[in-house]
Amino acid sequence: MSKYDEIDFEKVSLQLQEQVEQDPHNVKLRNELAIVLMETNEYEEAFFQLQTAAKIKPSVQTLYNLAYFYFTEGKPIIEATSNTKETQGFEEEAEEESMSYTWEMADKEAFDIVEDLLKNKPEHYFIYNLMGEMYIKKDKYEEAINVLKEGIHLTPSLENLNNLGLCYYQKGMLPEAAECFHKAHPLQSCNNYSLFPLLSYGICLAQLGRGSEAREVAKELLMLSEREEEELESSIAEIYYILGDYEEFINIYSKLDWDFYSEKFLPAYFYSLWQLSKTKEIEELAFKTIRRKEKEMKEVIQDPDEEEDFKEEYEEVTIEEIAFIKNAIKEVYKGKAPIIDYKPEVETRCYLYGCFRHTNTNPNYFSI
Missing domain, CATH: 1.25.40.10 (Tetratricopeptide repeat domain)
Incomplete structure (x- = not known):
C-alpha cells in the first residue's frame, strides 16, 4: 500500500x-x-x-x-x-x-x-507525448514521428521512444523501430514498468534475422514476465515462431491453458506442431477445443435465464470459431504458414500536470 x-x-x-x-x-x-x-x-x-x-x-x-x-x-x-x-x-x-x-x-x-x-513550442515533453498518441490514434504516423522527436529532444521517456518505434514499425522501418524500442526499455519507472518495448524489440530483431540477439531478448522476457506475473508467454513465443524455432515455440505454447486463449492463437501452434510431424497433438487439441466450445454453446442455448438474442449470437459466434479451427488445420496440412500480425502497444502514463500520485511536475500558471 x-x-x-x-x-x-x-x-x-x-x-x-x-x-x-x-x-x-x-x-x-x-x-x-x-x-x-x-x-x-x-x-x-x-x-x-x-x-x-x-x-x-x-x-x-x-x-x-x-x-x-x-x-x-x-x-x-x-x-x-x-x-x-x-x-x-x-x-x-x-x-x-x-x-x-x-x-x-x-x-x-x-x-x-x-x-x-x-505553436508556442512548450518546453515540457508531456504535451508532445500526448499529441503523438493523438496522431497514432488517427494512423498519422509521419506527423506522430515529427512531434515525438521533439518530445524526445526535451526528455526521452519510455513512452515517447516506444511510440516513435511503433510509428517506424508501422512504416516498415524495422532498424529504426528496433533502436527506439531498445532505448525505451531501460527507461522503466514506477509510473510505467511495461515490458512491451522489450517485447517489440525482440520481435524486430527476429524479423531482421538477428537470431542470437532475439533469443537473448526472449529469454530475458520470459524471466521478467514470470517475475512480474505479466503472463506474456504467448507473445514472447512469437519471437521464436518468426525465427522458425518451432520446438521452442511449442515448448512455450504447450504450457498454455487453452480454456483461456482465443482460437486465433491456434493456427501458429498447429503449424509448428506440423513442422515437427506432431499431427496427433494437432488432432487431439482441435478435438478437445471443439468439444469444449460445443458444450458451452449447448449450455447457453438451454439456459432459460438467457435472452434469445444472446443465445442466437452466441451460437453463431461459436459455429464460426469451430469452422475457423477446422479450416486452420486444412491450411496447415497444405503447408501454409500462418502469419503473425504483431502490433506494438502504444505506451502511455498519467500526463496530468500536478498529479501528486504520479509526482508529475507542474509548470507555471502564467497566461499564454
Missing part, C-alpha cells in the same frame, strides 16, 4: 472546495481540487473545475490539463429533465436532483487545444 492509499480524499476534497469558494480565481487550487475529485470518481465536477480554471487563466498548465481530460475521459453531456434548462451552468445543475450526465468522446476538443499550445 502506498502513502496515497492512506489519504482520505473525500476529506481533502471538502477542504479544497472550501478554499476554492474563498479564492475562486485561484486556478492552482482548482487544478488540485480536480485531481482529488478524480480520485473520488467525481469526474463531472473535476471536469467543471478544469474547464473553469482554463477560462479564468488560459495557460499551458490549465489548457493542457483540460485537453488531457478531454482525450482520456471525454466530456460530460447534460441530460436535462423537464424541470431543468440545458443552458444552466454546471454549478447550478449540480443542485438539481433530476440532473444526469452521459459521456462522449472529445478527441477533437483535445486535439485543437494541444495543437494550439504546440
Whole structure:
C-alpha cells in the first residue's frame, strides 16, 4: 500500500472546495481540487473545475490539463429533465436532483487545444507525448514521428521512444523501430514498468534475422514476465515462431491453458506442431477445443435465464470459431504458414500536470 492509499480524499476534497469558494480565481487550487475529485470518481465536477480554471487563466498548465481530460475521459453531456434548462451552468445543475450526465468522446476538443499550445513550442515533453498518441490514434504516423522527436529532444521517456518505434514499425522501418524500442526499455519507472518495448524489440530483431540477439531478448522476457506475473508467454513465443524455432515455440505454447486463449492463437501452434510431424497433438487439441466450445454453446442455448438474442449470437459466434479451427488445420496440412500480425502497444502514463500520485511536475500558471 502506498502513502496515497492512506489519504482520505473525500476529506481533502471538502477542504479544497472550501478554499476554492474563498479564492475562486485561484486556478492552482482548482487544478488540485480536480485531481482529488478524480480520485473520488467525481469526474463531472473535476471536469467543471478544469474547464473553469482554463477560462479564468488560459495557460499551458490549465489548457493542457483540460485537453488531457478531454482525450482520456471525454466530456460530460447534460441530460436535462423537464424541470431543468440545458443552458444552466454546471454549478447550478449540480443542485438539481433530476440532473444526469452521459459521456462522449472529445478527441477533437483535445486535439485543437494541444495543437494550439504546440505553436508556442512548450518546453515540457508531456504535451508532445500526448499529441503523438493523438496522431497514432488517427494512423498519422509521419506527423506522430515529427512531434515525438521533439518530445524526445526535451526528455526521452519510455513512452515517447516506444511510440516513435511503433510509428517506424508501422512504416516498415524495422532498424529504426528496433533502436527506439531498445532505448525505451531501460527507461522503466514506477509510473510505467511495461515490458512491451522489450517485447517489440525482440520481435524486430527476429524479423531482421538477428537470431542470437532475439533469443537473448526472449529469454530475458520470459524471466521478467514470470517475475512480474505479466503472463506474456504467448507473445514472447512469437519471437521464436518468426525465427522458425518451432520446438521452442511449442515448448512455450504447450504450457498454455487453452480454456483461456482465443482460437486465433491456434493456427501458429498447429503449424509448428506440423513442422515437427506432431499431427496427433494437432488432432487431439482441435478435438478437445471443439468439444469444449460445443458444450458451452449447448449450455447457453438451454439456459432459460438467457435472452434469445444472446443465445442466437452466441451460437453463431461459436459455429464460426469451430469452422475457423477446422479450416486452420486444412491450411496447415497444405503447408501454409500462418502469419503473425504483431502490433506494438502504444505506451502511455498519467500526463496530468500536478498529479501528486504520479509526482508529475507542474509548470507555471502564467497566461499564454
